[in-house]
Amino acid sequence: MIKLSPRLAAAAALAGRGGSVVDVGTDHGYLPVYFALNGLFAHIAASDIRPGPLDSARRSAREYGVGDKIAFYLSDGLKNVPGTFETVVVAGMGGETMAGILSACPWIAGARLVLQPQSRVDKLTAYLDGAGFVCKRALLRLDGGKPYLIMEAAAGTVGFDPARALTEGRDPLLGPFAERERRRVKRALAGMERGEAPGDELGRLKTRLSRLDTILKETRKWQA
Numbered sequence: 001m002i003k004l005s006p007r008l009a010a011a012a013a014l015a016g017r018g019g020s021v022v023d024v025g026t027d028h029g030y031l032p033v034y035f036a037l038n039g040l041f042a043h044i045a046a047s048d049i050r051p052g053p054l055d056s057a058r059r060s061a062r063e064y065g066v067g068d069k070i071a072f073y074l075s076d077g078l079k080n081v082p083g084t085f086e087t088v089v090v091a092g093m094g095g096e097t098m099a100g101i102l103s104a105c106p107w108i109a110g111a112r113l114v115l116q117p118q119s120r121v122d123k124l125t126a127y128l129d130g131a132g133f134v135c136k137r138a139l140l141r142l143d144g145g146k147p148y149l150i151m152e153a154a155a156g157t158v159g160f161d162p163a164r165a166l167t168e169g170r171d172p173l174l175g176p177f178a179e180r181e182r183r184r185v186k187r188a189l190a191g192m193e194r195g196e197a198p199g200d201e202l203g204r205l206k207t208r209l210s211r212l213d214t215i216l217k218e219t220r221k222w223q224a
């Protein structure tokens with residue numbers, strides 16, 4: 001049996017089971033191998049933009065004896081992956097890259113998404129919000145000492161707000177995660193003041209900063 005890291009285990013938990021799944025940017029292929037070993041999905045696919053990581057995913061699948069249960073595609077996002085999928089997993093990439101991959105896929109509005117951004121959560125959230133997704137569940141997991149955000153998204157009408165799910169669940173990692181995000185937003189704003197970023201980001205970053213301040217105030221109340 002394959003042992004997933006806390007970050008990937010959380011992605012697998014949100015992916016759940018049933019129907020079809022594709023893991024975009026699979027690299028080592030641990031997630032599709034885990035899905036195949038546990039018989040969680042009827043159709044499992046994995047894609048990567050680079051041949052090296054895709055070969056490594058194929059190797060993992062062979063090693064665990066599930067090479068024939070996963071379809072592999074060399075593809076930029078979902079561009080060369082045929083068909084549609086009920087669940088799309090994208091983990092371990094920057095939020096901006098993820099937003100680009102999802103927005104280029106014509107059938108994405110009908111899919112359930114499991115997303116684990118490494119950075120630029122704001123860019124991904126803005127895309128999901130604008131594309132009509134809501135945040136169904138959000139988890140924070142410590143992995144190698146760092147907090148990671150893992151989210152489940154599906155079509156809906158109330159706007160995309162992972163912080164709501166995390167605040168309602170009083171996630172103890174929300175404070176450290178929001179602190180880290182706040183430092184990043186402050187750095188970006190400082191860069192912008194030196195004229196290093198496009199002007200239309202200014203308002204978005206300021207809104208994000210004030211949202212993070214509200215979240216931090218809330219988490220401090222729990223600790224009091």
Ligand SMILES: C[S@@+](CC[C@H](N)C(=O)[O-])C[C@H]1O[C@@H](n2cnc3c(N)ncnc32)[C@H](O)[C@@H]1O
Binds near residue numbers: 008024028078091093
């Ligand atoms: C850091 S690894 C993450 C691997 C795995 N998903 C995880 O979370 O552990 C990122 C992988 O995404 C792939 N990647 C980057 N951009 C991509 C794109 N546009 N389409 C498909 N794969 C991409 C990279 O080649 C790399 O193998």
